[in-house]
Amino acid sequence: MTDRLLLGLEIAQFFYAEAEFLDERRYDExxxxxxxxxxxxxxxxxxxxFGDTEREFTRETDDIAWFDEGKDTLTRRVRQxxxxxxxxxxxRSRIAHxxxxxxxxxxxxxxxxxxxKSRFLIYRNRAETETDILVGKREDTxxxxxxxxxxxxxxxxLDQNVLMTKNLTFFF
Amino acid sequence: xxRLSGYRPGLVDNATGLISREIFVNEDIYAQEQERVFARSWxxxxxxxxxxxxxxxxxxRMGEESVILCRDRKGKIHVFLNSCRHRGMKVCRYDDxxxxxFTCPYHGWSFGTDGALAGVPFFREAYHSELDRSxxxxxxxxQLCNYKxxxxxNWDASAPSFHEYLGEFHRFLxxxxxxxxxxEGQAELLGGVQKWIIxxxxxxxxxxxxxxxxxxxxxxxxxxxxxxxSGQSRRDYGELNVARKLHVTIPDRGHQTITYAxxxxxxxxxxxxxxxxxxxxxxxxxxxxxxxxxANSRLIGAPGEIFPNVAxxxxxxxxxxxxxPVSAHQTEVWRFFxxxxxxxxxxxxxxxxxxxxxxGPAGMTEQDDMENWNYAHAASRGVIAxxxxxxxxxxxxxxxxxxxFEGLRMPGRVVxxxxxxxxxxxxxxxxxxxxxxxxxxxxxxxxxWRHVSAQAAQ
Numbered sequence: 015m016t017d018r019l020l021l022g023l024e025i026a027q028f029f030y031a032e033a034e035f036l037d038e039r040r041y042d043e044x045x046x047x048x049x050x051x052x053x054x055x056x057x058x059x060x061x062x063x064f065g066d067t068e069r070e071f072t073r074e075t076d077d078i079a080w081f082d083e084g085k086d087t088l089t090r091r092v093r094q095x096x097x098x099x100x101x102x103x104x105x106r107s108r109i110a111h112x113x114x115x116x117x118x119x120x121x122x123x124x125x126x127x128x129x130x131k132s133r134f135l136i137y138r139n140r141a142e143t144e145t146d147i148l149v150g151k152r153e154d155t156x157x158x159x160x161x162x163x164x165x166x167x168x169x170x171x172l173d174q175n176v177l178m179t180k181n182l183t184f185f186f
Numbered sequence: 187x188x189r190l191s192g193y194r195p196g197l198v199d200n201a202t203g204l205i206s207r208e209i210f211v212n213e214d215i216y217a218q219e220q221e222r223v224f225a226r227s228w229x230x231x232x233x234x235x236x237x238x239x240x241x242x243x244x245x246x247r248m249g250e251e252s253v254i255l256c257r258d259r260k261g262k263i264h265v266f267l268n269s270c271r272h273r274g275m276k277v278c279r280y281d282d283x284x285x286x287x288f289t290c291p292y293h294g295w296s297f298g299t300d301g302a303l304a305g306v307p308f309f310r311e312a313y314h315s316e317l318d319r320s321x322x323x324x325x326x327x328x329q330l331c332n333y334k335x336x337x338x339x340n341w342d343a344s345a346p347s348f349h350e351y352l353g354e355f356h357r358f359l360x361x362x363x364x365x366x367x368x369x370e371g372q373a374e375l376l377g378g379v380q381k382w383i384i385x386x387x388x389x390x391x392x393x394x395x396x397x398x399x400x401x402x403x404x405x406x407x408x409x410x411x412x413x414x415x416s417g418q419s420r421r422d423y424g425e426l427n428v429a430r431k432l433h434v435t436i437p438d439r440g441h442q443t444i445t446y447a448x449x450x451x452x453x454x455x456x457x458x459x460x461x462x463x464x465x466x467x468x469x470x471x472x473x474x475x476x477x478x479x480x481a482n483s484r485l486i487g488a489p490g491e492i493f494p495n496v497a498x499x500x501x502x503x504x505x506x507x508x509x510x511p512v513s514a515h516q517t518e519v520w521r522f523f524x525x526x527x528x529x530x531x532x533x534x535x536x537x538x539x540x541x542x543x544x545x546g547p548a549g550m551t552e553q554d555d556m557e558n559w560n561y562a563h564a565a566s567r568g569v570i571a572x573x574x575x576x577x578x579x580x581x582x583x584x585x586x587x588x589x590x591f592e593g594l595r596m597p598g599r600v601v602x603x604x605x606x607x608x609x610x611x612x613x614x615x616x617x618x619x620x621x622x623x624x625x626x627x628x629x630x631x632x633x634x635w636r637h638v639s640a641q642a643a644q
């Protein structure tokens with residue numbers, strides 16, 4: 015039990031450190047946390063009849079999503095911001111990631127892989143008064159990587175139907 | 187002070203190429219265009235593949251209003267206003283699904299998938315069986331057209347048919363809806379419609395997609411890092427080096443596009459180099475396409491706009507977008523993505539990944555467009571800004587009729603951009619038609635092509 019609590023704290027600390035990299039615009043350090051085979055997926059959500067839960071989300075691999083990519087595209091997104099002429103992020107947004115409700119859904123016996131679920135609240139403010147607040151859940155598969163962890167899979171579930179933000183130029 | 191309250195002739199000045207900022211930011215003009223433009227135009231509603239079975243429905247929009255696209259028990263396709271005839275509550279609030287009836291959650295009126303009022307609670311007791319239920323079916327569009335699987339609808343019974351409304355522009359829409367190998371109507375809609383809100387008037391994306399080839403600086407960052415299907419730039423441009431780059435506008439319809447006309451002896455260039463299987467698929471399709479008779483084999487599609495609010499992107503990515511008006515200052519974008527129905531799964535997956543990284547709110551290209559439209563709109567709302575019209579003077583007087591390139595004839599008026607790179611002919615064409623809609627009291631006045639043929643007959 016104590017081991018599991020400690021592991022939970024370790025994973026939460028990992029998420030806080032990750033959020034720090036993103037919010038402080040230390041993008042290369044953030045990219046270093048991503049496994050080379052990462053899958054970063056954010057489905058879209060439909061309003062469906064009670065019980066029709068399968069169709070609430072667009073399907074993985076078959077349907078359109080908000081994001082569905084690997085490390086190559088995520089790296090290109092970082093490089094795009096770093097060009098200094100990516101107008102949607104130039105001047106850059108002020109962003110704060112709040113991560114909470116960290117739960118370990120499963121842990122492999124050797125404790126080298128963890129499935130963790132958490133909540134996020136992302137605050138984005140840019141230009142003068144433009145403000146977005148995005149709230150939802152993440153499901154992350156984390157892999158032990160030396161002394162730390164790397165993110166092997168991230169499923170992002172945003173609690174919105176029509177996206178109320180003009181663009182998604184930041185990371186979840 | 188002559189602060190105007192709504193539309194007036196002259197805001198769109200065709201003679202000088204100057205267009206008032208009022209048409210973007212004025213709330214009275216916005217209210218007027220809901221009646222004069224959106225209530226009279228053919229609007230895109232969805233695709234038949236979204237409702238394959240009886241009872242299937244897809245919730246869509248026409249202008250500001252919610253509509254239900256559904257297939258009734260007999261298989262017939264309908265589009266209804268999503269509002270109960272009793273007190274107006276939405277009778278459907280699911281994005282899609284299958285049902286036998288639409289039941290209003292307020293007082294319980296229920297409607298069949300054919301729109302008929304099927305159930306009225308306490309019909310005998312409270313209404314004393316006196317209500318004429320046949321008068322209170324769901325409000326249905328006046329006209330509906332299934333064009334190669336895409337469903338279009340119009341609230342105005344006096345409007346021409348969709349085919350006549352589209353005119354010769356159909357061949358540019360066909361570039362999306364026909365198979366890449368040239369077979370008719372082979373497009374399949376990928377699951378999931380991207381829907382998001384952008385803070386600008388709907389005419390910003392409409393004019394951009396009409397054929398703005400002048401905004402390269404907007405997308406310089408994605409060109410530098412590369413998001414295209416061969417890992418570079420935004421798209422594969424190889425064959426464009428030998429093509430004629432054109433603006434094609436259909437003046438009496440208000441449709442316009444960029445297109446690339448290929449030489450007669452053109453040999454397909456390597457593309458989709460990030461995947462040998464996908465590259466081979468498109469190489470095969472290009473060969474097939476050139477074997478098939480028909481004018482489209484020498485056209486490469488590019489952004490275009492069907493009046494008023496449907497944007498085409500026939501190739502890389504292959505999508506339709508609808509700019510739904512929400513207010514003078516807000517637009518809800520719906521983006522639909524297409525692939526060839528018979529394409530191998532690996533090809534569909536490759537294209538899907540590319541579409542997602544290119545388009546939509548997370549698209550590495552589209553993100554920067556929305557920033558520009560957002561703040562161009564915001565910076566045009568002030569009283570001082572409104573005194574100064576935008577210039578659309580670029581390339582005025584350079585459009586020609588009967589344009590032909592090595593035997594390939596183009597409809598409408600064409601500007602050859604091969605050297606010029608850009609013109610504002612498509613935007614002038616869009617706003618000229620928009621002004622005609624704002625001024626004409628009936629569809630007879632808008633069908634100018636019929637006047638021409640009537641005169642010719644006399």
